[in-house]
Amino acid sequence: MFLLFVCYYPSGLEFYPAFSFLCEVLRLGKVIVCGKGGSGKSTVTALLARYLVVSGRSVCVIDADESNTCLYRMVDLPHPGRTLAEELGGRPAIVKNCSSVCFDETNFPQKLHVKDLPCSCTSCRDNLYLVSIGKIKEMGEGCSCVMTDLAKQFISMLYAGSWTYLIDTGSSMEHIGRSLYDVCDAFLMVIDGTWESLELAVKMKEFAERLNKKIYWVLNKVKDSNLTFMAKALEERGLKPQGVVPYISLFEEAALRGNPLPLQKEVIRNIESLASALAFGSQLESAFITSCMK
Ligand SMILES: Nc1ncnc2c1ncn2[C@@H]1O[C@H](COP(=O)(O)OP(=O)(O)OP(=O)(O)O)[C@@H](O)[C@H]1O
Structure with a gap:
């Protein structure tokens, strides 16, 4: 039996009904958020992170996109200061040390907890943490492989426990090419209303099946006008989404002004059903697909 209660969310969020059991059962572990460029990986990461935290979970957002700069604003946290790469001495030090050991069982006999990382490279409020792996900052400084290798070592050493780690990746397939999935539990793929996203989703589905990982x-x-097309296209490809975040013009406004993502009722409702579907491994009700097919 599901118990429904009403809780008060801080930071200006309205009263909103929440399922208390959600916090108990949600065991997402380490999740790679992926998708084509501009599909909304950072947006979905930020929404899910903020929602999970107000629902009582401990969440660490790992910014593994070496090009973006504003994730901290989207999740409404202060700038984390240095990236992990900078904290470890910058690219030269990482290239020198991290090809084998930046983080491994020798350096860290016990699992590393985000809370133990230096404040100079983390940003946090309540139970929401943000760590940024590294950014390309200089012309001609080299490729991002070193960042992905660092991310892989770092994530593998992280204490999982009851924490949820949302790993926001860049738009490329670098995370696949360098097997970041080895140290993660699942993929969350963001599909926007484009053919390219659909094609990429089919590819990711095949990869996940071969890897035996959840996706x-x-x-x-x-946009509403494209839902019918998308529903049919998804069904034809055997893709069954867990959630929908509609087109919300306020998000664009927040992006324009560099403001945190607004979490009003409509947004929370969508994120809540997504989180719930993720927790239970369920799919969107087929009613959604059938109603779009009409
Ligand atoms: N549901 C939405 N409604 C309206 N605008 C959105 C929505 N989701 C994302 N956007 C807008 O789309 C743009 C790209 O979003 P975002 O930065 O989250 O994508 P991304 O996949 O992380 O991008 P990149 O590939 O560059 O890392 C942003 O301007 C964002 O505000």
């Missing part, structure tokens, strides 16, 4: 899907910023 979840979320439709993002699909």
Whole structure:
């Protein structure tokens, strides 16, 4: 039996019904958020992170995109200061040391807890943490392989426990090419309303099946007028999404002004059902697909 209660969310969020059991059962572990460029990976990461935290979970967002700069603003946290790469001495030190050991069982006999990382490279409020792996900052400084290798070592050493780690990746397939999935539990793929996203989703589905990893899907910023097309296209490809985040013009405004993502009722409702579907491994009700097919 599901118990429904009403809780008060801090930071200006409205009263909103929440399922208390959600916090108990949600065991997402380490999740790679992936998708084509601009599909909304950072947006979905930030929404899910903020929602999970107000629902009582401990969440660490790992910014593994070496090009973006504003994730901290989206999750409404202070700038984390240095990246992990900078904290470890910058690219030269990482290239020198991390090809084998930046983080391994020798350096860290016990699992590393985000809370134990230096404040100079983390940002946090309540139970929401943000760590940024590294950014390309200089012209001609070299490729991002070293960052992905660092991310892989770091994530593998992280204490999982009851924490959820949301790993926001760049738009490329670098995370696949360098097997970041080895140290993660699942993929959450963001699909926007484009053919390219659909094609990429099919590819990711094949990869996940071959890897025997869980993969979840979320439709993002699909306009109402395109839902019918998307629903049919998804069904034809055997893709069953766990959630939909509609096109919300306030998000664009927040992006324009560099403001945190607004979490009003409509947004929370969508994120809540996505989180719930992720927790239970369920898919969007087929009613959604059938209603779009009409
Ligand atoms: N549901 C939505 N409704 C309206 N706008 C959205 C939505 N989701 C994302 N956007 C907008 O789309 C743009 C790209 O979003 P975002 O930065 O989250 O994508 P990304 O996949 O992380 O991008 P990149 O590949 O560059 O890392 C942003 O301007 C964002 O505000």
